Amino acid sequence: MNGEAILEIKDLKKYFTIGKQGILSxxxxxxxxxxxxxxxxxxxxxxxxxxxxxxxxxxxxRSILRLHKITDGEIIFQGQNIxxxxxxxxxxxxxxxxAVFQDPYASLNPRxxxxxxxxxxxxxxxxxxxxxxxxxxxxxxxxxxLSADHISRFPHEFSGGQRQRIGIARALSLNPKLVILDExxxxxxxxxxxxxxxxxxxxxxxxxxxxxxxxxxxxxxEHISDVVSVMYLGKILEMATCExxxxxxxxxxxxxxxxxxxVPDPEFSRQAIILEGDVADLLGLEKGCLFRNRCxxxxxxxxxxxxxxVEVEPNHQVACLKIT
Amino acid sequence: MNxxxxxxxxxxxxxxxxxxxxxxxxxxxxxxxLRKGQALGxxxxxxxxxxxxxxxxxxxxxxxxxRIVEGEIWYGEEDLVKKSxxxxxxxxxxxxxxxxxxxxxxxxxxxxxxxxxxxxIRRRQNLTGDDLTEKIIEMxxxxxxxxxxxxxxxxxxxxxxxxxxxxxxxxxxxxxPEILIADEPTTALDVTIQAQILKLMMEIRQHYNTSIILxxxxxxxxxxxxxxxxxxxxxxxxxxxxxxxxxKGNRHPYTRGLINSLPHLGKxxxxxxxxxxxxxxxxxxxxxxxxxxxxxxxxxRCSCDYPPIEPVDKEHFISCWRWREI
Numbered sequence: 320m321n322g323e324a325i326l327e328i329k330d331l332k333k334y335f336t337i338g339k340q341g342i343l344s345x346x347x348x349x350x351x352x353x354x355x356x357x358x359x360x361x362x363x364x365x366x367x368x369x370x371x372x373x374x375x376x377x378x379x380x381r382s383i384l385r386l387h388k389i390t391d392g393e394i395i396f397q398g399q400n401i402x403x404x405x406x407x408x409x410x411x412x413x414x415x416x417x418a419v420f421q422d423p424y425a426s427l428n429p430r431x432x433x434x435x436x437x438x439x440x441x442x443x444x445x446x447x448x449x450x451x452x453x454x455x456x457x458x459x460x461x462x463x464x465l466s467a468d469h470i471s472r473f474p475h476e477f478s479g480g481q482r483q484r485i486g487i488a489r490a491l492s493l494n495p496k497l498v499i500l501d502e503x504x505x506x507x508x509x510x511x512x513x514x515x516x517x518x519x520x521x522x523x524x525x526x527x528x529x530x531x532x533x534x535x536x537x538x539x540x541e542h543i544s545d546v547v548s549v550m551y552l553g554k555i556l557e558m559a560t561c562e563x564x565x566x567x568x569x570x571x572x573x574x575x576x577x578x579x580x581x582v583p584d585p586e587f588s589r590q591a592i593i594l595e596g597d598v599a600d601l602l603g604l605e606k607g608c609l610f611r612n613r614c615x616x617x618x619x620x621x622x623x624x625x626x627x628x629v630e631v632e633p634n635h636q637v638a639c640l641k642i643t
Numbered sequence: 644m645n646x647x648x649x650x651x652x653x654x655x656x657x658x659x660x661x662x663x664x665x666x667x668x669x670x671x672x673x674x675x676x677l678r679k680g681q682a683l684g685x686x687x688x689x690x691x692x693x694x695x696x697x698x699x700x701x702x703x704x705x706x707x708x709x710r711i712v713e714g715e716i717w718y719g720e721e722d723l724v725k726k727s728x729x730x731x732x733x734x735x736x737x738x739x740x741x742x743x744x745x746x747x748x749x750x751x752x753x754x755x756x757x758x759x760x761x762x763x764i765r766r767r768q769n770l771t772g773d774d775l776t777e778k779i780i781e782m783x784x785x786x787x788x789x790x791x792x793x794x795x796x797x798x799x800x801x802x803x804x805x806x807x808x809x810x811x812x813x814x815x816x817x818x819x820p821e822i823l824i825a826d827e828p829t830t831a832l833d834v835t836i837q838a839q840i841l842k843l844m845m846e847i848r849q850h851y852n853t854s855i856i857l858x859x860x861x862x863x864x865x866x867x868x869x870x871x872x873x874x875x876x877x878x879x880x881x882x883x884x885x886x887x888x889x890x891k892g893n894r895h896p897y898t899r900g901l902i903n904s905l906p907h908l909g910k911x912x913x914x915x916x917x918x919x920x921x922x923x924x925x926x927x928x929x930x931x932x933x934x935x936x937x938x939x940x941x942x943x944r945c946s947c948d949y950p951p952i953e954p955v956d957k958e959h960f961i962s963c964w965r966w967r968e969i
Contacts, residue, residue: 479689481921513905516906538905582908583902586887
């Protein structure tokens, strides 16, 4: 994982408190959405973050976007801690880091025309005069595979795939360096998904973008990512180059996840690892490995000590007591 | 599979929705049959009519906008289209059981899980008191819900998505239907939970010889679970074949495009083959083949006439003017 890091995350923690404290209310519960994750994004590469619902992958993306106030840890962008940013630096950070969200129906304002949607970030950041902006919007529409004629239409006139293209155009309007893609293709039909993935890869080549690709779909993550990290309940269990994760997974959870994906080939057969229980079964897991109650390799030691993310071979880190 | 009796025979089904903007032909002339013990998959993108097909079988098309305008659905000697809603109650939940995509909405939030399963059990058996409780616990055990003795008193919101779907399956088990219709049963679930649910459904099928109609957009699930597949596009079946033929010997450009556009695990490609264009607008369908604007093989004829469904061989049917050349 050598190369120039654009963004470094160090021991990032985000806790949510559920239930307010009051005289009559119960003791507030703390949900550890992110519990000490560390990784870095290399310039021009795609970092894939996978995991099941509730593992904290979206919280990680939102924390980087400063949509959440982090509990602890550091986010370092191009060598500077983003917490220390002053007003102007904050604005610059917002320009450099943009996002595309999952639901193309919810992430576009239905009352705004496409031109206005794409233009808005430029207005907020006071970039270029109105004529220049219009030209830029038309150019962006062409870049994402729509036509400049679409500029005065409303979002409801577009299909899901086209709306996602509008969302991508909006993210690109400020020439960002890093784009957070939070499940960008999950809501799309299969035939459209391939179009959008191809578009994202083309744009990365053309503009030298860095992606943080958040998804629950491992086959999509494999297709687009250079480095992949697998999350479970706010922690990273395994992190390696894409080839290593998919061809030589070490953590039992990664192995189970990979074997659970149905392969579109009726003649393909394998011994699937079927995990018992689900992520919500958290009872009595204060200590030790969080995955142990679903793990097929768990021993007594797993409930005693919490495994740390350790490098077992170059560019391959695993958090499992049985391996390290 | 061959020679087995047909449990369901759908002939030229047309379900249309009459809206202010025009008529939406959600299902437009669909014919297929389901054999005893068969797992039939229906694939297609959103708006292709796969869910409306399943709702039509159960006579649950949203009224008054939706109506079955033509066609027959033969269940044994009976045509379900001609049944009244009252008569349909004899079929729903007893002989035909549906598991829907969203387990959060298919359970009643104000009743305990145990009571809801009891309702399903009582459709089949006349049990009361301790016998009933015992049966409910047995059902929950069958679908691998932990501590069923305490869980019967839980409400749906206390269950996770996977557990709710398993509770639904336990109701299906209690009813022992002849046909289980599962409309995207695993789409809202995580992959590891999806694997559990699919395994459970396979167990039901083996154990009770239940016929299953599985509706999904996930070709991986189809490959793993089904033996026969219908591919739908804009309300019509474009290709139907057994699962091996569909993946290895498909002849329709849409089927081929769908399969090629999937990223393959373990085989990293530079680019994905994609189908150009956008899904069709059901209010303004082209005159000829609805796939024509997106098709790489289209010729002049495709934009004028809809291709009839023709047999390639005994179990393989296709609707394309140029299938012989593809």
